[in-house]
Amino acid sequence: MGLRTSPTQRQRRLGIELRRLRDATRMTAAEAGAYAGLSGAHLGHIESGRTAIPEDKLRALLTAYGCESKTFTEALVTWxxxxxxxxxQHRRDTTAGARDLAEMESMATHLSGFEPLHLPGLLQTPEYLKALITAAFPNSTAKFVDRGLEFRLQRQEVLTRGSAPTYHAIIHEAAFQMHFVDTAIMRRQIVHLIDVARLPHITVQIVPFKSGTLPAVGTPFVIFGAADxxxxxxxxxxxxxxxFLDDQEHLTRYADIFDRLATLALPPVVPESERTSYETRDSLSLLQHLLYVL
Structure with a gap:
């Protein structure tokens, strides 16, 4: 079997973690590989994501590296x-980054994301997405738009499968004021957002314009949570x-940013039956207000 020329993010990340563990033991690739019956060159290809590793050899390596966490071990085995x-199936009409995104969503145990100017991709209605694609790519063909729509809708199925991850989405109020979709589409998008936010594994919070200074984050981001x-x-x-960022410094920084955004945002959308007071200022109240003023 030949070596992979374009490893996926998952494949690269598995190799990165194995290299980190080996570096921590100060073993050479040849020394570590010997524990699993691998040559140093073969282990190097595994660490770069260019080839797979059988479960028995992976477990042998983790034992040699002194990995005692069962959760960590089983997560790597799953990867x-x-x-x-x-x-x-979309390799000819999507970027590698888009396919990596879909794969990472499918592997995550929980998702946490912030969107300052658009509705989150996993929560977009087909007509909102179609308008977004058309606005972003004004010269696109109907086939391009349809394939983009199909890919996004398949991504959204991660939230409706039997083992769906929990999803916490924080959206800035500015996203509802963008004019690349008409008012009728935005109104239906808001209604859809309220509906999905009532699912027990989905949390939606809105950051209002009056929230004050936001943390220093200039781009949308998603945290793919893992069992470990x-x-x-x-x-x-x-x-x-x-x-994609995976070092501990970035993980800590963005987890802190997300926590601060959650504090600045209004309380989450909840079913009306759970509301204790209609005077409460929360995300649902703001969305209902937007439906009125749009």
Whole structure:
């Protein structure tokens, strides 16, 4: 079997974690590989994500590295065994970053994201998304728009599957004031947002204009939570392309930023039956106000 020329983010991350563990023991690749019956060169390819590693050899390496966390070990085993996902069918009409995003969403145990100017992709209605694609790519063909819509709708299924991750979305009020969609589409998008926010595993908070100074974050981001917090991943999206961050410094920083945003945001949308007072200023109240004024 040949080496991978374009490892996915999951494959790269598995290799990164194995390299971190090996570096902590100060073993050479040849020394560590010997514990699992691997050559140093083969282990190097595994650490770069260019080839897979069987479960028995992975467990042998983790034992050699002194990894005692069962949660950490089983998470890495799950990553190593993950099959090719549905997103591979879109390899000709999506970027590698978009496919990595879909894969990381599928592997996460919980998702936490902030959007300053758009509604989160996992919560967009088809007509909102279609308007967004058309506005961003005015010369796009109908086929391009349809494939983009199909890919996004398949991504959204991660929230309705049997083992759906929990999802906490924080959205700035500015996202509802953008004029790339008409008023009728935005109104239906808000109603959809209220409906999905009532699902027990989905939390939606709105940051109002009057919230004060926001933390220093200039781009949308998502935290892909893992069973072991050390295996979480930060996803940043901007015009130059997507970026995945996995070092502990970034994980700590963005977790802190998200916590601060959650504090600045209004209380989450909850079913009306759970509301204790209609005088409460919360995310649902603001969304209902937006429905009135739009």
């Amino acid at each position: 190593s065994e993950a099959p090719r996902g549905w997103w591979h 917090p050390a295996l979480s991943t930060i996803y940043l999206e901007h015009d130059a392309g997507s970026v």
